[in-house]
Amino acid sequence: MQKSDRSLVIIGGHEDRTNDKIILGEVARRIGSGKLVVSTVAMAKGTDELFDQYETAFRSLGVKHVYNLEINSREEATRESKIKILDNANGVFFTGGDQVKITSQIGDTPIFQRVREIYDDGGVLAGTSAGASALSETMLVYGGEEQSPAIGGSMRMAPGLGLIGGVIIDQHFMERGRIGRLLGAVAQNPKNLGIGIDEQTAVVVERGNSFYVLGTGAVYVIDGTEVSYSNVAEESLKKTLSIYDVRVHVLSQGDRFDLINRAPRKMQGRAADRLPEKAEQAA
Amino acid sequence: MQKSDRSLVIIGGHEDRTNDKIILGEVARRIGSGKLVVSTVAMAKGTDELFDQYETAFRSLGVKHVYNLEINSREEATRESKIKILDNANGVFFTGGDQVKITSQIGDTPIFQRVREIYDDGGVLAGTSAGASALSETMLVYGGEEQSPAIGGSMRMAPGLGLIGGVIIDQHFMERGRIGRLLGAVAQNPKNLGIGIDEQTAVVVERGNSFYVLGTGAVYVIDGTEVSYSNVAEESLKKTLSIYDVRVHVLSQGDRFDLINRAPRKMQGRAADRLPEKAEQAA
Numbered sequence: 001m002q003k004s005d006r007s008l009v010i011i012g013g014h015e016d017r018t019n020d021k022i023i024l025g026e027v028a029r030r031i032g033s034g035k036l037v038v039s040t041v042a043m044a045k046g047t048d049e050l051f052d053q054y055e056t057a058f059r060s061l062g063v064k065h066v067y068n069l070e071i072n073s074r075e076e077a078t079r080e081s082k083i084k085i086l087d088n089a090n091g092v093f094f095t096g097g098d099q100v101k102i103t104s105q106i107g108d109t110p111i112f113q114r115v116r117e118i119y120d121d122g123g124v125l126a127g128t129s130a131g132a133s134a135l136s137e138t139m140l141v142y143g144g145e146e147q148s149p150a151i152g153g154s155m156r157m158a159p160g161l162g163l164i165g166g167v168i169i170d171q172h173f174m175e176r177g178r179i180g181r182l183l184g185a186v187a188q189n190p191k192n193l194g195i196g197i198d199e200q201t202a203v204v205v206e207r208g209n210s211f212y213v214l215g216t217g218a219v220y221v222i223d224g225t226e227v228s229y230s231n232v233a234e235e236s237l238k239k240t241l242s243i244y245d246v247r248v249h250v251l252s253q254g255d256r257f258d259l260i261n262r263a264p265r266k267m268q269g270r271a272a273d274r275l276p277e278k279a280e281q282a283a
Numbered sequence: 284m285q286k287s288d289r290s291l292v293i294i295g296g297h298e299d300r301t302n303d304k305i306i307l308g309e310v311a312r313r314i315g316s317g318k319l320v321v322s323t324v325a326m327a328k329g330t331d332e333l334f335d336q337y338e339t340a341f342r343s344l345g346v347k348h349v350y351n352l353e354i355n356s357r358e359e360a361t362r363e364s365k366i367k368i369l370d371n372a373n374g375v376f377f378t379g380g381d382q383v384k385i386t387s388q389i390g391d392t393p394i395f396q397r398v399r400e401i402y403d404d405g406g407v408l409a410g411t412s413a414g415a416s417a418l419s420e421t422m423l424v425y426g427g428e429e430q431s432p433a434i435g436g437s438m439r440m441a442p443g444l445g446l447i448g449g450v451i452i453d454q455h456f457m458e459r460g461r462i463g464r465l466l467g468a469v470a471q472n473p474k475n476l477g478i479g480i481d482e483q484t485a486v487v488v489e490r491g492n493s494f495y496v497l498g499t500g501a502v503y504v505i506d507g508t509e510v511s512y513s514n515v516a517e518e519s520l521k522k523t524l525s526i527y528d529v530r531v532h533v534l535s536q537g538d539r540f541d542l543i544n545r546a547p548r549k550m551q552g553r554a555a556d557r558l559p560e561k562a563e564q565a566a
Contacts, residue, residue, distance in 0.1 A: 148457045148481050148501035148533070150564040174431045177460040180501075183533055198431050218431035218463075218523050229549070231535070238563035240501050240535035244547045248531045250431070250466055252514070252523035264527045266512070280521035281433040 005030075005122040008164060008205040012171040012197030012217065013096060013129035017057045022276045023202045023215050024054075027093060028061035030124040034090035035065035041105055042097025042130045045072070050095055069111075077109040086114040091124040094131030100141060102134040103160060112161065125163060129171050136169040137162045138192060144181030152237025155181040157188075164205060166259070170196045173220060182222055187232045187243045190224025193262065201252075205259075212256040212267055216279050219255075223247040223262050253279035288313075288405040291447055291488040295454040295480030295500065296379060296412035300340040305559045306485045306498050307337075310376060311344035313407040317373035318348035324388055325380025325413045328355070333378055352394075360392040369397040374407040377414030383424060385417040386443060395444065408446060412454050419452040420445045421475060427464030435520025438464040440471075447488060449542070453479045456503060465505055470515045470526045473507025476545065484535075488542075495539040495550055499562050502538075506530040506545050536562035 007030060015023040027036070038054045040047035051068045058066050069085045069092070071077050086092070092115050094102060106112045119125050125135065133139040137160055144155030157168075170182045173196035182194040197203060198217025205211040213219050223246070230243040249264045251257060253275060256267045267275070290313060298306040310319070321337045323330035334351045341349050352368050352375070354360050369375070375398050377385060389395045402408050408418065416422040420443055427438030440451075453465045456479035465477040480486060481500025488494040496502050506529070513526040532547045534540060536558060539550045550558070 146458055146460060148535075153564070174460065174463050175429055177429060177457065179462050180457050183531075216523060218525075229547075231537070235537075236563060240499060240562075240564060241533055242501075242535045242538050243533045246531045246533070248466075248529045250524055250526045250529070252431075252525045254514070254518075255525050264512075279523075280519060281436070281523060 006119050006207065007124045008135060009124060009126035009202055010132045010135055010169060010197065010205065011126065011128035011202040012132065012173060012199050014199035015128055015202065015215070016200060017053050020276070021057055021061060022279065024057050025061050025276070026204060026214055027091065027124065027126045028058055028063045031063050031091045033064065035067065035088055036063050036091045036093060037067045037069045037086055037089045038093045038095065039069040039071065040095050041069070041071040042095055042099065042102045044101070054093065054095065071105055071111065074105045074109065077106045077111040083110050083114060086111070086118065089118055089123070091126065092118060094127035094134060096129030096131055099130040099133040099139050099160070100158060102130065103158065107161065119163060132171045132197065133169050134160050135163045136160045136167050137165050138168045140168065140170050140181055140185060144184060146177035148180045149184030149241045150237065151232055151235060151239050151241055153184065155184055157185060164208065166191065167193045167195050170194070173198050174218065175199050179220060183243060183246065184241050186222050186224045186246070187230045187241055190227050193259070194222030196220040196222070209260050210256060210258045212271065213251045213253050214275070215253060216281050219251045221249040221251060221257060221264070225262060289402050289490065290407045291418060292407060292409035292485055293415045293418055293452060293480065293488065294409065294411035294485040295415065295456060295482050297482035298411055298485065298498070299483060300336050303559070304340055304344060305562065307340050308344050308559070309487060309497055310374065310407065310409045311341055311346045314346050314374045316347065318350065318371055319346050319374045319376060320350045320352045320369055320372045321376045321378065322352040322354065323378050324352070324354040325378055325382065325385045327384070337376065337378065354388055354394065357388045357392065360389045360394040366393050366397060369394070369401065372401055372406070374409065375401060377410035377417060379412030379414055382413040382416040382422050382443070383441060385413065386422070386441065390444065402446060415454045415480065416452050417443050418446045419443045419450050420448050421451045423451060423453050423464055423468060427467060429460035431463045432467030432524045433520065434515055434518060434522050434524055436467065438467055440468060447491065449474065450476045450478050453477070456481050457501065458482050462503060466526060466529065467524050469505050469507045469529070470513045470524055473510050476542070477505030479503040479505070492543050493539060493541045495554065496534045496536050497558070498536060499564050502534040504532040504534060504540060504547070508545060
C-alpha cells in the first residue's frame with residue numbers, strides 16, 4: 001500500500017450484503033489480498049450474527065482475512081489482545097448501531113490510534129449508517145427527522161472520529177427525512193459541508209480530497225459557502241430556521257465531488273468505466 | 284376591492300382551525316366584511332363536517348358571510364345554482380382532498396371562470412394541502428415521497444388551475460419527505476420554481492409577484508436557474524437523479540420572497556409589524 005491510496009468508503013446504511021454487493025465489493029477490491037477487520041463497536045450486544053453476515057459477504061467477495069473487533073467497553077479498547085487484532089490490517093469496517101458508542105468507546109484510545117495509522121499508511125476505512133457518521137468530524141446524533149429545524153430544535157451534534165475534516169455526514173438520508181436537520185447543522189457553521197447519503201449508496205473518498213458516488217441512491221451535498229443570511233443566531237430558540245442561498249448538489253453514481261473546491265463533476269475515463277453497471281433503483 | 288389587492292394564501296396543510304388560527308386569520312383579514320366561499324370540491328363525500336369546521340373557524344374570526352360550494356361532478360360545475368354561490372364573493376377557500384378532483388371537476392368550467400374573475404377583481408384565493416397544489420400551474424400528484432427521485436420515478440405531475448405561473452407547489456413538505464420529488468420536478472424544467480410548504484405554514488402571494496411566509500414551519504424555495512448539469516434527459520429511467528448547483532432558500536415567518544427576481548429578503552416595516560407573534564414550534 002502507498003500512503004496516496006488511503007480511502008474512506010462511507011455508506012448510507014442498508015447496503016446489499018447478499019446479492020449484487022456493489023458497495024461491499026468496492027471495499028473488498030480495495031482490501032485485495034490484505035486483512036480486513038470488521039468492528040461491531042457501534043452495537044451493544046448480539047453482534048455475532050451481524051459479524052457473520054459481513055464475514056460471509058466479504059469472503060464471497062474474495063477477502064481471505066476477515067477478523068472481528070468487538071468492543072463492549074472503553075476499557076476493552078485499551079487491551080493488548082484487542083489491539084493485536086488490528087496488526088497488519090489494511091482495512092477497518094465499522095458496522096451500524098449507535099455512533100456515540102463508537103466515539104465514546106474508542107475515541108482517543110490505542111485502538112483508535114491503530115485505526116488512524118492503518119488509514120494514514122494507505123489503508124481503507126469503511127463505515128455504514130452509524131459507522132458512516134462516526135468517520136466525520138461532527139456527527140448528527142439524533143432528532144430533527146421529518147420536520148423543519150427550529151433554531152434550538154431537537155437535533156443534537158457530537159464530535160466524531162475526525163477521519164475526514166470539514167464535513168458533516170448524515171445517513172439513511174432521504175429515507176428518514178433528514179435534509180432539514182442537515183440544513184440546520186450547516187446553518188450553525190457553514191465551514192462544514194453537509195453530505196447526506198441515501199441507503200444502498202456510498203461515497204468513496206480518495207486521498208481525502210475528493211469522492212465519487214457508488215450505489216443506487218443519491219448523495220446530497222449542502223454547501224453553505226454563499227449563504228447570505230440565516231436567523232440562527234438572532235431569534236428565539238423555538239423559531240423555525242431561515243437560511244438563504246444554500247447551494248445543493250444531488251449526486252448519484254457516475255458523479256464525483258471535489259472537496260477542496262466544493263465542485264461536482266461527471267466521472268470520466270478509467271474510473272467511470274470501472275463503476276458497476278447495475279446502479280438502478282428497483283422498479 | 285382593488286385589482287392590486289389580489290392575493291393567494293397557499294397553505295401546506297394542517298393549519299390550525301381551533302386555537303390561534305394564525306393562517307385562517309389572515310384569510311379572514313383579507314375577506315374583511317365580504318363574502319367567503321369554501322369549496323370542498325377536492326373531497327368525494329362527507330364534506331359537511333369539514334365545511335362546518337371551516338365555517339365555525341371563519342365565523343369566530345369575524346367573517347360574516349361563509350358559503351359552501353360543494354361540487355361532486357363536472358356537470359355540477361356548470362349548473363347555474365352552483366355558479367350563483369360565487370356571486371359577490373371576494374374570496375374562495377379550497378380545502379384539502381385530491382388535487383386532481385379539483386382540476387378535473389372545475390378546470391375550464393364556468394365555476395372556474397368565476398373563481399378567476401374574483402381573483403382578477405382583487406379578491407383572495409386560498410387553498411390548503413390539495414387545494415394549495417391546485418393553485419399552481421403544475422401540480423405534483425403522487426409518488427416520490429421519502430426517497431431520492433429516479434429519472435423515470437413514481438412521481439407524477441399534472442396541470443393545475445394556473446392561478447400562479449412559473450411555480451410548482453408542494454405541501455406537507457418536510458413532514459412527508461417530499462424534497463426529493465420537488466427537486467426532481469424542478470430538474471425536469473428549471474423554469475419552474477419549486478415551493479415546498481410545511482404543515483401549519485402558508486405563503487401569502489401579493490399581486491402575483493412576491494410572497495411572505497406565515498405560520499410555524501418552513502417554506503423551501505428550490506431555484507434551478509443556475510443548474511450546471513442534470514442527468515434527467517440522458518440516462519436510463521431507473522437511474523437516480525443527478526443535478527448540480529441548485530439554489531435553495533429555507534424561509535420562515537418574517538421572510539419575504541421576490542418571485543420576479545427569485546430573491547429572498549427579511550420583511551421590514553409595517554408588514555413585519557403586522558405578523559402574528561406566536562409563530563414558534565411546539566416544544
